[in-house]
Amino acid sequence: MAKTTLSRFKNFDAYAKTLDDFRVKTSTGAAVTLVSAFIILTLLLGEFFDYRSIHLESSLVVDSGRKEKMSIDFDITFPKIPCYILTLDVMDVAGEHQSDITHSVYKVQLSPDGTEIKREKSPNLGNTGPDPEEVGENYCGDCGGAERPESGCCNTCEDVRQAYVRSGWSFNHPEGIEQCVREGYMEKMKEQAKQGCRMHGQLTVNKVAGNFHIAPGRSFQRSNMHVHDIQQYLENGLDFSHHIKHLSFGKLVPNVHNPLDDQIVNNAEGLYMFQYYIKVVGTTYHYLNKLPVKTNQYSVTQFNRNLHFKDALGQVRQPNGLPGVFFNFDISPMMVVQKEERKSFTSFLTGVCAIVGGIFTVASIIDGAIWRAERTLKRKMELGKAL
Amino acid sequence: MQFKEFDAFPKVESGFVKRTGSGGVLTLIVTAILCILVLGEIKDYMSLRNDYKFLVDPLVNHELQINLDITIAMPCDALSIDLQDMASVQLRLSDKLHKIPTHFTLGSSTRSENIRNKPLNVQKLIRAASRSAALEQASKNSNDNFKACKIVGSFEANKLSGNMHVTATGHGYPGAHLDHNVINMTHKIDELSFGALYPSIVNPLDDSFEISDSSFEAFQYFLVVVPTIYEDRSKKQLLTNQYSVSEYRRIFKPDLGVPGLFFKYDFEPLTLMISEESSMSLGHLLVRLAGLVGGYYVTAGMAHKVLSAIFYYFKPEQTSLRRHNV
Numbered sequence: 161m162a163k164t165t166l167s168r169f170k171n172f173d174a175y176a177k178t179l180d181d182f183r184v185k186t187s188t189g190a191a192v193t194l195v196s197a198f199i200i201l202t203l204l205l206g207e208f209f210d211y212r213s214i215h216l217e218s219s220l221v222v223d224s225g226r227k228e229k230m231s232i233d234f235d236i237t238f239p240k241i242p243c244y245i246l247t248l249d250v251m252d253v254a255g256e257h258q259s260d261i262t263h264s265v266y267k268v269q270l271s272p273d274g275t276e277i278k279r280e281k282s283p284n285l286g287n288t289g290p291d292p293e294e295v296g297e298n299y300c301g302d303c304g305g306a307e308r309p310e311s312g313c314c315n316t317c318e319d320v321r322q323a324y325v326r327s328g329w330s331f332n333h334p335e336g337i338e339q340c341v342r343e344g345y346m347e348k349m350k351e352q353a354k355q356g357c358r359m360h361g362q363l364t365v366n367k368v369a370g371n372f373h374i375a376p377g378r379s380f381q382r383s384n385m386h387v388h389d390i391q392q393y394l395e396n397g398l399d400f401s402h403h404i405k406h407l408s409f410g411k412l413v414p415n416v417h418n419p420l421d422d423q424i425v426n427n428a429e430g431l432y433m434f435q436y437y438i439k440v441v442g443t444t445y446h447y448l449n450k451l452p453v454k455t456n457q458y459s460v461t462q463f464n465r466n467l468h469f470k471d472a473l474g475q476v477r478q479p480n481g482l483p484g485v486f487f488n489f490d491i492s493p494m495m496v497v498q499k500e501e502r503k504s505f506t507s508f509l510t511g512v513c514a515i516v517g518g519i520f521t522v523a524s525i526i527d528g529a530i531w532r533a534e535r536t537l538k539r540k541m542e543l544g545k546a547l
Numbered sequence: 548m549q550f551k552e553f554d555a556f557p558k559v560e561s562g563f564v565k566r567t568g569s570g571g572v573l574t575l576i577v578t579a580i581l582c583i584l585v586l587g588e589i590k591d592y593m594s595l596r597n598d599y600k601f602l603v604d605p606l607v608n609h610e611l612q613i614n615l616d617i618t619i620a621m622p623c624d625a626l627s628i629d630l631q632d633m634a635s636v637q638l639r640l641s642d643k644l645h646k647i648p649t650h651f652t653l654g655s656s657t658r659s660e661n662i663r664n665k666p667l668n669v670q671k672l673i674r675a676a677s678r679s680a681a682l683e684q685a686s687k688n689s690n691d692n693f694k695a696c697k698i699v700g701s702f703e704a705n706k707l708s709g710n711m712h713v714t715a716t717g718h719g720y721p722g723a724h725l726d727h728n729v730i731n732m733t734h735k736i737d738e739l740s741f742g743a744l745y746p747s748i749v750n751p752l753d754d755s756f757e758i759s760d761s762s763f764e765a766f767q768y769f770l771v772v773v774p775t776i777y778e779d780r781s782k783k784q785l786l787t788n789q790y791s792v793s794e795y796r797r798i799f800k801p802d803l804g805v806p807g808l809f810f811k812y813d814f815e816p817l818t819l820m821i822s823e824e825s826s827m828s829l830g831h832l833l834v835r836l837a838g839l840v841g842g843y844y845v846t847a848g849m850a851h852k853v854l855s856a857i858f859y860y861f862k863p864e865q866t867s868l869r870r871h872n873v
Binding site: 167168170221225253366368491513514 | 571587599601752769775791795835839841846
């Protein structure tokens with residue numbers, strides 16, 4: 161029954177088979193079959209790996225985004241500078257503090273051999289008030305003649321230091337200030353003097369040109385100028401050796417390489433100003449089966465200069481610049497779009513069929529030719545014509 | 548030797564072959580699959596993709612049209628619009644642009660959102676841009692007490708980096724000093740584009756607004772203009788400019804800065820060319836089709852051979868590709 165249904169399709173058969181009686185099997189044919197099977201297998205493997213591999217299609221477009229945010233991840237170690245000296249500031253292109261940034265920055269104190277001692281979230285750096293039992297309930301510390309804060313009292317050494325900064329004085333002799341003696345400020349300084357510092361964390365900033373820098377001394381804003389209090393470090397200088405373990409401007413995606421990762425600068429004694437000029441290029445990465453990721457790549461040029469020099473009389477000159485590590489970033493108007501692509505399954509199938517069919521057809525033509533040549537040769541040999 | 552001898556496709560007389568039902572079914576299936584795949588290939592061939600290329604601008608450029616449509620929440624006579632470029636040419640745009648008293652309203656606009664969310668179709672874009680366009684100008688009505696000013700128009704400027712700004716009279720430029728309480732740089736941008744005006748192209752600043760609470764606030768827009776050529780399949784071109792923008796605003800104490808809107812623009816030396824291209828050429832398509840048809844046909848045939856060999860192996864009584872009734 162089934163046979164009769166099937167046999168209705170007989171006339172459509174494009175694969176009509178030559179009857180066995182008319183088929184000749186030869187050993188050269190078998191050899192050609194084996195060789196072509198081997199070739200097919202190798203080509204199929206190649207085709208399969210090509211199908212599984214991911215191609216990256218990239219194009220460059222004009223970045224038309226607006227009001228975007230950019231996250232900066234960094235991890236920088238200063239082996240020769242204690243944490244209490246360093247401050248981190250984020251500025252916009254006009255040199256003003258950038259508003260509405262969110263940040264989580266940590267300072268880790270490092271012992272001279274590089275082991276971590278204490279981890280603190282910046283900027284709450286040791287600003288604890290004095291013990292009330294020691295000084296009495298109604299204690300109101302003197303600010304040493306400097307401008308008083310809003311509370312009217314300078315209860316900690318840090319308060320006095322800030323009052324000095326507000327008055328534009330330099331804070332050179334903490335040993336004469338009662339609050340600092342009580343807190344053991346000098347001991348703390350001495351204890352930390354040999355330490356290093358590792359700063360790491362994340363900043364989220366507006367995607368506009370600007371800079372962030374790590375520089376010595378508390379920074380403050382005075383009459384539209386960004387100022388660091390560095391008077392106390394001028395005489396002896398600072399060793400701004402640094403090791404950038406990581407610096408990125410967004411999520412990590414494949415094929416994006418951050419050029420500043422593992423950048424090491426050693427032997428920077430004096431008052432060095434390290435400038436990194438960074439050009440940030442927006443990047444959108446389309447994964448094969450995940451949501452696209454918006455991130456940034458960057459290129460960088462570096463430049464440094466020693467600000468520390470003494471004049472003919474051995475006097476230290478005022479530096480015309482700020483020591484520290486500066487990252488100036490600028491935003492490129494172009495954006496890179498990278499798209500992961502893979503061959504479709506149908507095109508893989510077509511490729512497979514083309515290989516199998518093509519090689520077999522070619523092989524059968526070759527086989528036919530060999531067979532005919534062989535036959536002609538045999539016939540001629542029988543006639544005694546050959547050789 | 549005859550010409551016939553060259554035939555690489557020796558045919559077998561129908562009497563010497565055997566057609567089977569399963570072979571027929573297979574042929575039908577293969578034909579159906581082939582039809583679908585061939586159609587898919589042709590669709591691929593017809594589909595277009597956008598190709599992004601960069602050229603260094605080969606022309607000597609002179610002037611460039613800038614189109615502007617901004618509404619500011621200040622009376623018209625209190626505003627001064629100026630442009631200053633790298634060649635220290637100063638343009639007093641107050642005379643070149645129309646200042647129309649109006650009310651400051653933030654109408655909802657879905658036009659730009661609609662266009663922004665669609666994938667780029669170069670051909671449609673060029674067709675839409677061929678219609679002539681002009682900036683819409685509301686009618687003047689001087690009786691009403693209008694608190695805002697619509698600044699609208701197009702003008703020619705040097706194709707050089709420059710700074711176009713809208714400031715209050717007497718602040719920044721000499722003139723009658725304006726009362727501080729009147730200054731408010733709340734603004735809405737309906738159109739800001741470089742080159743010929745094409746309403747169908749949406750730029751990043753189109754349909755944007757900023758609200759200011761302070762008299763002394765400056766809005767800075769940093770624009771980088773990238774000359775762009777769109778080219779469709781029939782090689783029809785559209786020359787225009789795109790730009791990317793970064794912006795920031797700052798508030799300052801009275802008289803320590805100039806309140807206003809500042810558009811600082813700069814030109815990229817590279818020209819972006821976006822051309823529509825089919826993903827393959829006609830020759831490539833033919834090669835693919837030949838490979839497809841030939842490959843499937845032969846492979847399916849071999850699969851059939853192998854399968855029927857297995858089938859007959861288990862039913863040996865039908866090992867019958869013998870000559871029955873010739």
